[in-house]
Amino acid sequence: xxxxxxxxxxxxxxxxxxxxxxxxxxxxxxxxxxxxxxxxxxxxxxxxxxxxxxxxxxxxxxxxxxxxxxxxxxxxxxxxxxxxxxxxxxxxxxxxxxxxxxxxxxxxxxxxxxxxxxxxxxxxxxxxxxxxxxxxxxxxxxxxxxxxxxxxxxxxxxxxxxxxxxxxxxxxxxxxxxxxxxxxxxxxxxxxxxxxxxxxxxxxxxxxxxxxxxxxxxxxxxxxxxxxxxxxxxxxxxxxxxxxxxxxxxxxxxxxxxxxxxxxxxxxxxxxxxxxxxxxxxxxxxxxxxxxxxxxxxxxxxxxxxxxxxxxxxxxxxxxxxxxxxxxxxxxxxxxxxxxxxxxxxxxxxxxxxxxxxxxxxxxxxxxxxxxxxxxxxxxxxxxxxxxxxxxxxxxxxxxxxxxxxxxxxxxxxxxxxxxxxxxxxxxxxxxxxxxxxxxxxxxxxxxxxxxxxxxxxxxxxxxxxxxxxxxxxxxxxxxxxxxxxxxxxxxxxxxxxxxxxxxxxxxxxxxxxxxxxxxxxxxxxxxxxxxxxxxxxxxxxxxxxxxxxxxxxxxxxxxxxxxxxxxxxxxxxxxxxxxxxxxxxxxxxxxxxxxxxxxxxxxxxxxxxxxxxxxxxxxxxxxxxxxxxxxxxxxxxxxxxxxxx
RNA sequence: GCCCUUGUAGCUCAGCCGGUAGAGCGCGUCCUUGGUAAGGACGAGGUCGGCGGUUCAAGUCCGCUCGAGGGCUCCA
Numbered sequence: 094x095x096x097x098x099x100x101x102x103x104x105x106x107x108x109x110x111x112x113x114x115x116x117x118x119x120x121x122x123x124x125x126x127x128x129x130x131x132x133x134x135x136x137x138x139x140x141x142x143x144x145x146x147x148x149x150x151x152x153x154x155x156x157x158x159x160x161x162x163x164x165x166x167x168x169x170x171x172x173x174x175x176x177x178x179x180x181x182x183x184x185x186x187x188x189x190x191x192x193x194x195x196x197x198x199x200x201x202x203x204x205x206x207x208x209x210x211x212x213x214x215x216x217x218x219x220x221x222x223x224x225x226x227x228x229x230x231x232x233x234x235x236x237x238x239x240x241x242x243x244x245x246x247x248x249x250x251x252x253x254x255x256x257x258x259x260x261x262x263x264x265x266x267x268x269x270x271x272x273x274x275x276x277x278x279x280x281x282x283x284x285x286x287x288x289x290x291x292x293x294x295x296x297x298x299x300x301x302x303x304x305x306x307x308x309x310x311x312x313x314x315x316x317x318x319x320x321x322x323x324x325x326x327x328x329x330x331x332x333x334x335x336x337x338x339x340x341x342x343x344x345x346x347x348x349x350x351x352x353x354x355x356x357x358x359x360x361x362x363x364x365x366x367x368x369x370x371x372x373x374x375x376x377x378x379x380x381x382x383x384x385x386x387x388x389x390x391x392x393x394x395x396x397x398x399x400x401x402x403x404x405x406x407x408x409x410x411x412x413x414x415x416x417x418x419x420x421x422x423x424x425x426x427x428x429x430x431x432x433x434x435x436x437x438x439x440x441x442x443x444x445x446x447x448x449x450x451x452x453x454x455x456x457x458x459x460x461x462x463x464x465x466x467x468x469x470x471x472x473x474x475x476x477x478x479x480x481x482x483x484x485x486x487x488x489x490x491x492x493x494x495x496x497x498x499x500x501x502x503x504x505x506x507x508x509x510x511x512x513x514x515x516x517x518x519x520x521x522x523x524x525x526x527x528x529x530x531x532x533x534x535x536x537x538x539x540x541x542x543x544x545x546x547x548x549x550x551x552x553x554x555x556x557x558x559x560x561x562x563x564x565x566x567x568x569x570x571x572x573x574x575x576x577x578x579x580x581x582x583x584x585x586x587x588x589x590x591x592x593x594x595x596x597x598x599x600x601x602x603x604x605x606x607x608x609x610x611x612x613x614x615x616x617x618x619x620x621x622x623x624x625x626x627x628x629x630x631x632x633x634x635x636x637x638x639x640x641x642x643x644x645x646x647x648x649x650x651x652x653x654x655x656x657x658x659x660x661x662x663x664x665x666x667x668x669x670x671x672x673x674x675x676x677x678x679x680x681x682x683x684x685x686x687x688x689x690x691x692x693x694x695x696x697x698x699x700x701x702x703x704x705x706x707x708x709x710x711x712x713x714x715x716x717x718x719x720x721x722x723x724x725x726x727x728x729x730x731x732x733x734x735x736x737x738x739x
Numbered sequence: 740g741c742c743c744u745u746g747u748a749g750c751u752c753a754g755c756c757g758g759u760a761g762a763g764c765g766c767g768u769c770c771u772u773g774g775u776a777a778g779g780a781c782g783a784g785g786u787c788g789g790c791g792g793u794u795c796a797a798g799u800c801c802g803c804u805c806g807a808g809g810g811c812u813c814c815a
Contacts, residue, residue, distance in 0.1 A: 173810095181742090181743075182743080183743090183744095184743095184744080268809090269743080269744085269809055269810070270742085270743055270744080270809090270810085271742070271743065271809065271810030271811065272741060272742025272743060272810065272811055273742080273810070273811045273812090274741080274742095274811055274812065277811075277812075278812080279740085279741075279811080279812045279813085283741060283742055283811075283812095284742090284811095285742075285743080286742090286743095286810070286811080288809090288810080314807095314808095318750080319750085325807095327788085327805075327806055327807095331806080331807095378815090379815070382815075383814095383815055385813090386813080386814070386815080426815070427815065429815095456815095458814080458815085460813085460814070461740050461741095461812080461813060461814090462740070463740065463741070463742095463810090463811080463812080463813090464740090464812090464813065464814070470814080524815090557815090558815045559815055560815075563815095572809090577814090582815090609815095643774095643775090645772080645773065645774055646772040646773065647772065648772080673770090673771070673772070673773095673778095674773085674777085674778080675771095675772085675773050675774090675777085675778065676773065676774050676775060677773090677774090677775065677776060677777065677778095678776080678777050678778080679775090679776095680775050680776055681775095681776035681777055682776085682777090683776090684776055685776080691775085693774070693775070695773095695774055696774095697774095705774085705775085707775065712775080712776090713775085
């Protein structure tokens, strides 16, 4: 990926990624077409990796002649090839295959491009008994040439391109085996995918593997355990985060930060319960549209007893719930319906608008077990949510205000590596509610404001919410997975579904427009990403412990306690390391726990009322300062939410 | 949900072809009172994720189950 970035630059990469995505989404384009076109835009590195994929297939066929091949493209970080094979690949197989690949490389086979007719291609793959290739062949759009690439005894349906000789593939490594559905469709057979990577040199491969290792060290699941930030307990449930004291401090500080901003922007805080009646979510559309990704409804006891008495089957119960014949409660999957009800509890004049209702609202969603991931994909999470009810004319400026807020959050935390995505509806899907004309209006409004954002953005059909289009801020984690954080969504639909209105200057009822927005997105996911962003080295304002006092001998403990009292009075989070260790050991401990500042106190400091400051970043000794001065510097840094020095 | 891998002390991990558990770190106590990333001694911690099976004997083999990791699919 690094190499690609060097070659292409980030914006070009995003553009390519987007081009691929657009292609994938285009209704008439099946996956092979995407594959086909990817092939034509390959960088030299991708070309080499794609060649490595063919070498992998060559080796697998030598060891497992009965293997059926699907496809083997390059990826951002390497390549893969999908196989259908009775035998399950093992780690030991991977080694054997890798050895065989080295042999193929050594044989220095030539990659040869061959054009053919469809009939010739079909005849060849029938002869070779490669059914997936015949399916892929049928997917090549009419008019596109059919080409093979041949190396040694191996011939593959392939648009290319490739390196000239196998020896040009310098350093390879097979990394993992995974299941992958044929053509990415759950209904199709699951094939075995072998992932690997290849580099122009052994050194670069080593460097990449080291990077992987480094990434693992800053994984939020690792750091969350090491720094005692959060805990997930089997007994509590999958995907349910327990915020431990340290993590809670980080979250609380983040919340305080956003609360400051909200107050400035004229938001009002509200609180709402964790459950609400099913009917509410039928009205909003959440229950019908996303039933599968919600926890089962809670059925009222009387209704349940009644059904049991009547000898109802589970299927009948389930049907009654769906039909609305039986009522119950739902763990709330979103906060909007409740905020809508707060808005609607009073008549509103146009003079009141915009009404901005904010809440750290906890929502619950039934994510598939295989999707759960640390803090970034969970089943219960708290959104820094708000809903703005405004007039048509106010929409643009309100969206701008929201985007400003997201930008403030990102810049305060020094998060520069994000991309902006406009999620539009997929015209061919039925998962959206409301009138197409209103959607067009909402999409236009978002586009217009996004244009003034000053950062590049991409438009992606199929990424909208069911009630409206949105602008998302997306970041990558250390493993390279993308996560949506901040989001701003325009909604013309829920106001209709809930029949909301305000009184206009003409003394007539008008329909307000809603904006849903969450600058962090979810506290859980944001914190997880933030842990990785800082590698656990939080800026002082967020650090669970801000100062560690290090007495050199027990004699300085009383003075340290005095300093500690002053720090605590100034609301600085601190502790004293009074264990019977040498200074070096205490420093090491504080460093490992990533405490931003250490105040070292020896005989001299205690006598003069001073402390020697050692910062986590500037390891060196900075000389003794008076306690008051040290605290002042610290408070300034905290109040300004300063970022750690690079 | 599906595929593959995996589950031994608080953490990281050893434990060969079955003979009822080890290390380092951490933790506790004591000694040591020292100037910028590990001072020393002793000690306490484990029904080897859970259930069942094979066996004279299971951490080790088999089945089921729960959790975790990597993917795939999904993601308001």
